[in-house]
């Protein structure tokens with residue numbers, strides 16, 4: 001009995017010294033947490049509770065409520081919801097809401113690279129260790145097809161931020177595991193728009209919900225034809 005008591009006390013001491021195990025330490029005092037758990041927050045507590053429970057349930061609503069706009073990503077919202085007693089979805093695993101959010105945000109970087117919030121969005125979405133590798137992009141850009149395309153997020157922000165927008169980009173499918181997302185897509189309206197371009201991206205996601213690795217391959221032949229075969233002028237004039 002004494003041994004057990006000692007063990008329990010020892011565990012409690014360990015729990016309060018370890019942020020991961022201390023429930024109170026998950027309740028951060030940031031604007032996101034205040035919007036969800038604060039006593040002066042917008043909608044009644046019961047509404048915020050039920051939004052949180054819908055978001056963190058096994059089949060979550062993949063959208064954060066508008067009063068949670070101070071939460072920059074689903075991981076931060078889920079963490080604020082944890083303070084209202086809703087368990088974090090599945091430990092460090094990606095939730096369906098998070099997968100949808102990450103794909104939609106990345107897609108918006110491709111469809112609106114000149115948007116005023118492009119850099120801030122990219123900075124929030126991409127991890128500090130971000131790399132982007134694409135033989136398809138390298139081929140279009142006349143670069144080594146075996147090399148890394150963007151070795152860090154600054155290079156992505158400069159490179160992708162100077163691309164023309166992809167006019168139409170639709171998601172065909174999203175598949176994810178605990179730490180990776182596969183995204184299948186189709187783009188339309190590139191250059192002459194003669195051919196649609198289908199492709200797939202694979203993302204590695206950090207526990208904080210950011211993309212650390214992106215791998216993208218797509219129909220670069222169709223893309224090149226759409227933009228007039230600039231690497232091969234004779235191909236387009238050949239009869």
Ligand SMILES: *[C@@H]1O[C@H](CO)[C@@H](O)[C@H](O)[C@H]1NC(C)=O
Nearest residue numbers: 138143144145146147148149
């Ligand atoms: C292309 O990139 C690969 C991988 O980084 C490297 O091993 C190879 O030497 C590069 N080739 C050229 C011609 O630079």
